[in-house]
Amino acid sequence: MRGACPTPQGALKLPKESDGYVRAIERGFALIEALGRSPGRHTLSEAAVHAGLNRATARRMLATLVTLKYCEADGRYFRLRPRALGLGLSYLNALPFWGYAQRALEDLRNDIGESCALAVLDETDIVYALRLPARRILSANLGIGSRLPAHLVSLGRVLLANLPPEQRDRHLANTPLRSVTPRTIIDTDRLARELRLTQERGYAWVDGELDPAICGIAVPIRDQGGSVVAAISINLISGTVSEVAAKKRYLVRLQKTAQDIRTQSVSTS
Template sequence: MRKNESTALIEVNAPDRHFVTSLQKGMDVLTCFGRQHSRLTLSEVARLTGMSPASARRSLLTLHQLGYLDSDGKRFWMLPRALLVAHAYLSSRPMPSLAQPLLDALSERTRESASLGQLLDNDAIIVARSTARRSLSTGLGIGSRLPAYCSALGRALLAGLPPAEALARVRGMKRVALTPQTVHSVPRVMELLERCRAEGFATNDGELEIGVRSMAVPVRDQQGQVVAAMSIAVRVERMNMSELREAFLPMLHRARDTLAARLFPV
């Protein structure tokens, strides 16, 4: 390793000297808003972020002054300026833009919703999505997070990790039964990850939402590392799991392979 490479590696691995805690707190405040938390009080923000009320207040007032949040004096909510952060990612990274037309074509052919996700902490975060005419009630969109242990996207992503790392991640997750069908025990989740490694795809059958089935396949780079996962979701009344696999898995594979070829040309 050359000297400048060694120095850079040391700097990356030494966050204590460069880490800006106030910036972290500001980002934590921005990302605590969501569909279920669209308007929040100071105390609610403090609880969701784990900050002290004083720290939460400083972050909220700073973001308000910068135009990322608005307030009525009691509650705070997001303003369009926050979209600049998401736009910077979507416009600067090739994966979402390359995946979008493939997801649109897949959704048009199947008349179902298709998504691309990546692993973020304990969740799969959707970075590209195409919604079909048959809308699902989950209301997912770009930036939505799905618990990795019980979503098809998340399982496809976790299965791409070394088994020991996947086990450590699953053990460290907050795992709850979101529906009566949710698989959430560590042994059962690990069984499903092993099945995904063997079969090349992951499934979810009413575990996130009653009445919705989904299937996901991993997207790999030239070294075989899983960098994303692509999924398709259907209503249970349309087809069972066997029919879902037979009808849509080949199309999902083709879309995934096309994306991988465009992302990592030989």
């Protein structure tokens, strides 16, 4: 492939240049993602490696991004400029429920005094669209745009449970289940049963499967047609509340918030 390094192990096999696929756009986004990696500034060589490009291609792409004001050069280093933030905000602003969801989750967080979040599904991960901590029970590095394996958290369980059956089965078949904590479900059949149960009861409860100190309860957000488009959760300290107690204390309020978000997004669309 001209202009690119060998595909890193585990990377997606992307289409070749054609009338329906412009490789320059792929490379530009790869560089933007590379520059967004910690520590937030990278040399040409570092950016090229992270993006899977050779130095000559990366140099041209970075020069273009500098001209377009998506990044800037500082000596040997390149870093993103605020304009790059608009790429992510374009997605959030396009979500019909996002603006109202901020206020709704703030009200819920203030009412119950616990951390709340909203996420969407992206392939095998959830991506946070909102996260409102009430206390430091989750990593401070988690925020809007952060990703977590969907099958390990309550938000992801709800979203996976409401996929079409064939898509859900494909996800289960292609997702390696590795033990992260002693409570992590690593049996595919058991996880499949959990997803079916989640869909039947309308909420997900996950306790200590990603972090032994964290548990959470989540419910879906549906669009006007009834399809699940996102999920919201309340996150708690594991051991301070059981599933039965969490359901009794929080489920109705969580479901009401989800319904309010749906109703508001429908009325403003």
